[in-house]
Amino acid sequence: MATTKHILVALVEDKPGVLNRMASLFRRRGFNIESIAVGHSETPKMSRMTFVVNGAANVVEQVRKQLDKIVETVKVSDITGDNVITRELAFIKVKANSANRSEIIQIVDIFRANIVDVAPDSVIIEATGDEEKINSLFNLIRGFGIKEIARTGRIAMTRGGSGPLPVMKKPPRTQAKGQKKATK
Amino acid sequence: MKMTGAQMICESLVKEGVEVIFGILGGAILPLYDVLPQYPQLRHILVRHEQGAAHAADGYARATGKVGVCFATSGPGATNLVTGIANAHLDSSPMVAITGQVARPFIGKDAFQEVDITGITLPITKHNYLVMDAASIPETMKEAFYLAGTGRPGPVLIDLPRDVQQESAEFNYPNRTNLPQYKPTRQGHPAQIKKAAKLIGESQRPLIIAGRGIIISGAYAELKELVEKAQVPVVTTLLGTSCFPESHALSYGMIGMHGMAYANMAVDAADLIIAIGMRFDDRATAKVSGFAPHAHIIHIDIDPAEIGKNVRVDMPIVGDAKSVIGELNKLVDKTKHIDWVRKLDEWRKEHPSLIIRDGESLLPQYVVRQIYEATNGEAIIVTGVGQHQMWAAQHYWYDKPNTFISSGGLGTMGFGLPAAIGAKVGCPDSTVWCIDGDGSLQMTIQELATIAQEKVGVKIAVLHNTYLGMVRQWQELFYNKRYVATPLSSPDFVKIAEAYGLPALRVERREEVAPAIQKAMAEPGAFLIDFIVEPEENVYPMVPPGAALAEVLEEPRKGAKAVKDSAKLPVSNI
Numbered sequence: 001m002a003t004t005k006h007i008l009v010a011l012v013e014d015k016p017g018v019l020n021r022m023a024s025l026f027r028r029r030g031f032n033i034e035s036i037a038v039g040h041s042e043t044p045k046m047s048r049m050t051f052v053v054n055g056a057a058n059v060v061e062q063v064r065k066q067l068d069k070i071v072e073t074v075k076v077s078d079i080t081g082d083n084v085i086t087r088e089l090a091f092i093k094v095k096a097n098s099a100n101r102s103e104i105i106q107i108v109d110i111f112r113a114n115i116v117d118v119a120p121d122s123v124i125i126e127a128t129g130d131e132e133k134i135n136s137l138f139n140l141i142r143g144f145g146i147k148e149i150a151r152t153g154r155i156a157m158t159r160g161g162s163g164p165l166p167v168m169k170k171p172p173r174t175q176a177k178g179q180k181k182a183t184k
Numbered sequence: 185m186k187m188t189g190a191q192m193i194c195e196s197l198v199k200e201g202v203e204v205i206f207g208i209l210g211g212a213i214l215p216l217y218d219v220l221p222q223y224p225q226l227r228h229i230l231v232r233h234e235q236g237a238a239h240a241a242d243g244y245a246r247a248t249g250k251v252g253v254c255f256a257t258s259g260p261g262a263t264n265l266v267t268g269i270a271n272a273h274l275d276s277s278p279m280v281a282i283t284g285q286v287a288r289p290f291i292g293k294d295a296f297q298e299v300d301i302t303g304i305t306l307p308i309t310k311h312n313y314l315v316m317d318a319a320s321i322p323e324t325m326k327e328a329f330y331l332a333g334t335g336r337p338g339p340v341l342i343d344l345p346r347d348v349q350q351e352s353a354e355f356n357y358p359n360r361t362n363l364p365q366y367k368p369t370r371q372g373h374p375a376q377i378k379k380a381a382k383l384i385g386e387s388q389r390p391l392i393i394a395g396r397g398i399i400i401s402g403a404y405a406e407l408k409e410l411v412e413k414a415q416v417p418v419v420t421t422l423l424g425t426s427c428f429p430e431s432h433a434l435s436y437g438m439i440g441m442h443g444m445a446y447a448n449m450a451v452d453a454a455d456l457i458i459a460i461g462m463r464f465d466d467r468a469t470a471k472v473s474g475f476a477p478h479a480h481i482i483h484i485d486i487d488p489a490e491i492g493k494n495v496r497v498d499m500p501i502v503g504d505a506k507s508v509i510g511e512l513n514k515l516v517d518k519t520k521h522i523d524w525v526r527k528l529d530e531w532r533k534e535h536p537s538l539i540i541r542d543g544e545s546l547l548p549q550y551v552v553r554q555i556y557e558a559t560n561g562e563a564i565i566v567t568g569v570g571q572h573q574m575w576a577a578q579h580y581w582y583d584k585p586n587t588f589i590s591s592g593g594l595g596t597m598g599f600g601l602p603a604a605i606g607a608k609v610g611c612p613d614s615t616v617w618c619i620d621g622d623g624s625l626q627m628t629i630q631e632l633a634t635i636a637q638e639k640v641g642v643k644i645a646v647l648h649n650t651y652l653g654m655v656r657q658w659q660e661l662f663y664n665k666r667y668v669a670t671p672l673s674s675p676d677f678v679k680i681a682e683a684y685g686l687p688a689l690r691v692e693r694r695e696e697v698a699p700a701i702q703k704a705m706a707e708p709g710a711f712l713i714d715f716i717v718e719p720e721e722n723v724y725p726m727v728p729p730g731a732a733l734a735e736v737l738e739e740p741r742k743g744a745k746a747v748k749d750s751a752k753l754p755v756s757n758i
Contacts, residue, residue, distance in 0.1 A: 013365070016314075017302070024306055058492075065489035071311045071331065074365045 005034070006060045006080045007156045008051040011041055013072035021070050022049065025063055031055055035088070035153030046074065050155045079158055086156040090134045091116075092125045095145035104144060111137045122147055130154075189318035190216040190349040193282065194223045196325035199357050202253050204609055206231055206240040206602075210257025212297060213284030215349035217255075229609065229638050232630035234261050236602035238268020239628070242277045243599075243606030246589045247564060247614075249402070251278040251333045252606065258284045259297030262343075263304065267596060269339045270308040274593025275423060276400065278337035280328050287347040288316065302343050310338030318351040323358055330361045335368025336487040337400060368486055372503030372511060380458070380482050380499055381515035387456035387480075389524045390416045393439065393468075396592075397461010397485060397505045398427035404585045406509035407460070408432075414516045416458065417528055419447040421468045423592040424461070426582035436528055437537070440468040442574040444538070445725045445736045446531035451476050452734035453527075460484045461505045464494035465593065474732025484508050535738060537725050538578060546694055548572060548647040548717040552579040555617055555645060558701040563615040564589060564607050568600030568624025571653040574723045576619040598627025604642045605634055615643065615705070622648040622674045632684040635710045643704045644712040646677055649719045657722045662729070677714040688712040 012018050019038060026033055034052040041048040053060065060078060067076040096104050097120075104123060108115055113127035127137050131154065138149070187195070193216055197205070204227045209217040220228055231237045234256040241252030252272075256265050262283040272279045286295040302314045311331050313324050328340040384390055398407055404427065411418055411434050418428050419439045428435055437444035439451055448470075451457065457479040462468065469475040475495055483490070483497040484505060491500040501508055540549045552575050555563070561581050566589040567573040573590055582588050589607055591599035604618035625646055635642055656670040681688035691700045691713055704711035724739035 017306075020303075021306060028307060062489065062493055065491075069487070069489055071363065071366050 003054045003056055004080070006053050006055060006057075006078055007084065007086065007154070008053065008060070008064060008067070008076055008078050009156060010049045010051070010067060010076040011043075011074040012047050012049060012070075013074070014040070014045050014047045015072050018047070018070070018072045019049070021072070022051075022067055025066050026051070026053060029055075029059060029063065031063070035151075037088075037153040037155045039155075050153070052154050079156060083159045084156050085159060086130050086154045087128055088131065088134060088154045089152040090127045090138075091148075091150045092127065092138065092141060092146060093122055093148040094125060094141050095121060095147060096123045097121060100144060104141065107137070107140050113137060185355050186352055187355050188215070188219070188349065189315075189321055189344065189351050189353070190219045191222070192318060192321040192353070192355050193325065193344070193349070194219055194226060195355055196322060196357060197253065198223060198225055200251070200325070200329045202251070203227060204229060204244060205253045205255055206237040206244070206606065207255030208232075208234055208237060208257070208261060209255070210259075210261050210284065210297070212258035212286055212346045213255060213261070213282075213344070213349070215346060216282070216284065216344070228255075229605070229634065231602065231605075231634050233628065234264030235268050235598065236605075236628055236631045236634065238265045238279070238281065239271065239596070239599050239602035240606035240609070240631075241279050241281070242268060242272045242275075243566060243589055243603030244610040245272070245277050245279055245337075245606070246603070247586070247607035248610035249400075249586075250610070251280055251329055253280050253282070256281070256283050257297065258286055258301070259299045261297075262299055262301040266304060266308070267594075269305055269341065271591055271594040271596045271599060272339040273308045273310070275591065276337050276396065277339070278332040279339040280332050281339060281341045283341065283343050284349070285314070285343045285345040288345045289347075291345065301341065305341050308339070309341050312341040312343070314343045315348055316345070318348050318353040321348075321353070322355060323362070326358050327361050327363060330363070331366065335366075368504075369488070369502045370486075370504045370507055372484070372501040372508035374511070376499060376501045377508060377511045378515055380501060381512055381517070383456060383480060383482065383499065384414050384416065384458065384512075385517040385519055388521065389454045390414070390456040390458060390521065391450050391454035391479075392416050392418045393421065393451070393457060393459045393462055394418055394424045394427050395421045395460065395462025396423035396427070398424060399586050400461065401486075401504050401506040403461075403506035403509050404428070406506055406513060409513050410509050410516065413513060413518055415520050415525065417450060417525060419443070419450060421462045421465065421592075422577055422590065425577050425590075426584065426586055426588040429583040430581045431583050434525065436532065438577055439733065441470065441727045441729075442578065442723050442725065443468075443727075443733075444578075445535040445738050446528060446537065448725070448727065448733040448736050449531050449535070450528055452478075452732070454479045457481045458484070460509065461486075463487075463490045466494070469495060469733070470727045471730060471732040474734070537738065539739075540579070544694070545718045546692060546697070546715065548575050548649065548715070548721055549579045550694060551645060551647060551697055551715050551717065552576055552619065554697045554701055555619070556580045558698065558705060559615055559617065563587065563617045564611060566590070566600055566604035566607050566616060566618045568620040568627075569595045569597045570621045570624050571649070571657065571721070571723050572619055572621040572624070572647040574654075575647070597624040600624055601628050601631045601642075601644070602634075604644070605631060605638075605640050608640050608642045609638075612641075616641075618642050618644045620644060620646055621653060622646055622650065622677070623652040623672055625677075626674065629680070632681060632686060632712075636685045639709055641709045643710065644681075646712065646714050647717050648674065648677065648714050649717050649721065650674070651719060653721075654723070656720070660720070660722070661726075677712060681712040686710050686712055688714065690714045690716065692716045
């Protein structure tokens with residue numbers, strides 16, 4: 001079955017081993033996690049994780065249900081294809097000298113990125129954006145000579161509304177789905 | 185009240201109503217064992233290998249419905265539990281395993297007998313804990329028992345560093361758990377149940393596939409009511425065996441690789457499958473694409489992750505079997521499916537899957553049938569894994585609820601003997617027969633010493649065929665009879681039993697079977713019978729690997745009709 005990119009967002013308790021438990025469910029099926037981002041959420045002692053994985057839709061849905069079963073998990077949503085904003089942050093350390101520094105700065109400006117460090121032989125660019133934006137910036141800068149690159153992995157959020165992740169309520173998602181199916 | 189971590193564990197066990205612990209001690213769990221005598225209400229059963237502790241706790245849990253408890257020390261003690269924990273995990277058996285760990289300052293330093301057991305058991309437990317301070321023990325214990333025993337049950341492991349067991353803290357056992365995000369769905373969705381009832385009413389050829397979920401939730405009466413009210417025939421999975429009386433007119437036995445031919449044909453022909461508390465294991469469904477090709481599928485299960493995992497499901501109902509069937513019974517119409525039931529009875533007549541051949545030789549099926557006769561079908565049967573397991577499931581008729589205990593999901597050879605110990609300790613007033621094979625028994629044979637020391641009155645029937653029989657059967661049928669590594673020489677089991685201090689008998693002829701079983705039953709304590717059975721007997725019916733359920737092979741015999749293609753049935757209108 002064709003694999004597609006999926007963005008899974010999880011609200012979990014901030015406890016040791018939670019990331020391990022979640023990652024292990026992907027590993028078991030041989031999924032490569034393309035990116036992962038973890039940080040505090042709006043609720044104290046709760047973290048929000050964003051996973052980007054490649055997989056067949058039915059397999060990802062099965063993994064999502066199993067992630068949902070982990071005791072520390074509040075809720076896991078597959079927000080692929082929803083009206084979502086995704087962003088990542090990248091640091092790019094690029095070779096630069098007095099001759100080409102201004103050219104680099106011009107490119108950085110076009111991408112509304114920042115120079116956060118200047119050294120005699122290099123600069124560090126800080127860029128935020130979706131995957132494509134970071135990739136095209138990287139492609140333009142590459143000619144100058146990349147020394148090092150670090151990317152955070154994507155974070156994602158659905159636009160408008162109250163969001164897909166109510167904290168305390170866990171609606172019977174499977175049933176609601178089945179219900180729709182059965183009426184067809 | 186202030187006490188040590190070790191005392192807190194014992195206090196918590198007492199508060200949770202635990203009566204028996206199976207285990208082996210060692211350095212890292214010594215502080216806990218040291219305080220055990222202060223709690224005489226906790227009976228400790230010393231096993232001979234930690235795998236036996238886990239299986240015994242599992243067998244105890246299955247027989248009683250309570251949470252089974254086992255103890256082991258750090259390192260090898262803990263890793264020896266792993267098979268037993270995985271077994272409990274796959275068969276949804278409630279268990280709390282407590283392991284010792286090296287003292288906190290040594291963790292992560294490859295200390296003597298240190299192993300990352302929480303890491304190792306992460307994918308085979310429902311949840312696990314590494315307890316880093318004594319003050320969190322009461323809450324952890326409360327959570328562990330709650331998680332193990334509720335929702336879809338499963339094993340929970342608690343890893344306890346040695347110095348945490350010695351540390352003192354205040355003990356206040358919580359009345360309730362603080363697990364806001366763990367809320368198993370018990371009640372089924374009313375709209376879904378209503379639609380399911382309607383579907384059952386409209387169906388022409390409905391069939392219930394009942395699994396271990398019926399036993400776990402104790403939905404025996406509800407299932408029987410549903411079956412009789414809507415006149416729906418019942419088949420069971422291997423672990424669903426004994427969830428519905430097999431002598432009932434609407435019971436058609438077990439489905440799956442070694443299920444009854446007519447049961448598998450019923451699945452193939454049904455237009456509505458009502459699957460309750462089962463998870464469409466590949467041994468039950470055979471080839472998934474050929475599973476119930478004419479049927480709508482209603483799947484009732486407490487675990488939402490099981491819905492749609494292996495087969496397409498048309499109507500999922502997430503909830504506890506007892507509650508969902510109870511609600512369903514209120515809505516379902518009193519109907520009759522006379523033609524369908526008549527058809528199944530016809531198949532049962534044409535394809536008798538349980539005939540035992542006459543003749544001189546001692547057949548394993550005959551032994552199982554004799555145990556059935558001698559126990560009036562009222563014993564708890566515990567099995568290992570292999571041919572004997574299938575014969576025990578097929579040829580003993582289970583009318584009493586929850587009387588068949590076996591390793592289904594993991595298929596753990598060696599499960600039988602220790603699990604039988606657990607079952608007998610949990611149900612001392614029941615007759616417990618361990619039906620085992622010569623291969624399976626030898627994987628945990630050392631537990632005979634546990635039986636002798638603790639005086640556990642388990643009756644053991646070894647179906648001794650001098651092969652790893654199930655694998656030999658596969659070699660015979662699919663590997664052109666190349667019996668690689670399956671011939672098995674065994675010690676003299678009678679002498680072995682006697683060396684452990686247990687009475688035993690050898691049986692080699694049909695006429696000796698019944699008297700030997702009577703002798704074993706008359707013995708107040710344990711008894712072992714070594715039945716030397718036909719070496720190359722095969723388990724039939726059999727669905728070959730990769731085939732669909734309807735392509736079942738029956739025992740070759742004279743005048744047998746080939747299984748008819750049931751696909752020529754009228755298309756249902758539901």
